[in-house]
Amino acid sequence: MHVVTRFAPSPTGSLHIGGARTALFCWLFAKHHGGKFLLRVEDTDRARSTPESIETIIDGMKWLGLDWDNKDYEGRDYYSQFDMRGRHADVARQMVAEGKAYYCYASPQELEAMRAEQKAKGLPQRYDGRWRDRPASDAPEGVPPVVRLKTPQTGETTVTDAVMGEITVQNSQLDDMVLLRADGTPTYMLAVVVDDHDMGVTHVIRGDDHMTNTFRQVQIYNAMGWDVPTFGHLPMILGPDGSKMSKRHGAQAVGEYREQGYLPEAVCNYLLRLCWTHGDDEIIPQKKAIEWFDLGSVGRSAARFDFVKLKSLNAHYIREMPDNELAKLAVPFVEKKLGKKLAPANVDLLEKAMPDLKPRASTLLDIADMSAFYFHEGAFDFDAKAQKIMTPEAGDALKELAARMEGMDDFSGSALEEIFRAYAEAKGVKLGAVAQPLRVALSGSTVSPPIFHVADLLGKTETLKRIAAAL
């Protein structure tokens, strides 16, 4: 199957998680079929479109690993809808010439009054076609008209959606939408259709908030005699409480997930599983996703976003990642936590500590929090719990054990553990009774990775230094 998909965000903000999901699905569908995936920025709204927003969206796509095929297009890495405005206007004029569209001179105020009246009467709010059949001679002087599509008022329109199935709407429900604004710029409705057609888009995959637009857009395809692409509408992503996703629910922008230490693999896997399934499979690496993806397995109902599940998926991908790669990703987070650059030796230490850190972390932020103590300089400030562990008796024991450590040639974790175990057994106490004070001395906390291994990584000199500082 010949496949061309596109992601068409409007550059009026960041790349939202819902947009990322749409982009992911478009990308997966194209990759699955060996087709093309295009990026088109819908920037016809000049007042709200910003270059910063375009950058943010592109950054987000790159971070997620969703590469598109229209790079280096006229000095840009994406299609700009605004660039095609001339073409859009030509199409609109062609439709007027062919009697498929007409000029409407109704002012915005007039239309507002019309809608208000309809609403008051409990009538459906739509353009009443007041200029649909009026002769050109009725045109008022000096009023720039908009171009409206002459939509069929009888019959019905059926769309076979690759996700939602067959959906039919009565044409009487559709009104004559604006194609070209009074200032000659195209509306979204016209621009998407023309661009999708011109770009050879075969599959329009987007959020289902566009479902009802589809019937209107089909009218434009029909008026122009163009092939209608296959549509696939994806269900909405809702906040945890079932209402529309908003700031109060948590991170919305893809960039925020990045800053919070999420891995793109986890975000993609989570987004994929949110409304698409492959039996009982939960962990779906990118390669498998491309192999398995299809539109038929996309669910039809809106899904609630579950930050906890995303986190557990992120934890999984952290555990799977090779230590060196993970350390590299974690460095900026650790440096931010520490407020200073990490020396090469410390980066090395971070990588060596990774096997201990990985199973304990859900995000890169967690890794930064848990690993900060390795790089700590000077004495720790013990919290109440730590102070409770550091009793005079514990101090005496540590002092004795430190003396034994001095003489160790093999300062490995297992050798240390042996010494501590032997000591504990001789004193008739549990290992924890001596291991916990060591943990507090070395990490400044009652919680840390396995403490003998920590000592091993810190080295004999640093370990003894920290014990001395703690006593």
Add this chain to the structure above:
RNA sequence: GUCCCCUUCGUCUAGAGGCCUAGGACACCACCCUCUCACGGUGAGAACACGGGUUCGACUCCCGUAGGGGACGCCA
């Protein structure tokens, strides 16, 4: 208000008329492992929105009700 879509454990979902004593994952609880915290392992609890049909048989098909979402702009 009009039109469109949706409805299985708390959440994401499996399920295409008998395979369902409704499966998996996250979360939660218990136990095991254990130097702390995790990881891991084992186990428990937890759902077919409601009401009518159709059928020998409905989570699965049809209708209705309720609830949720979306659209109704010279925004996209």
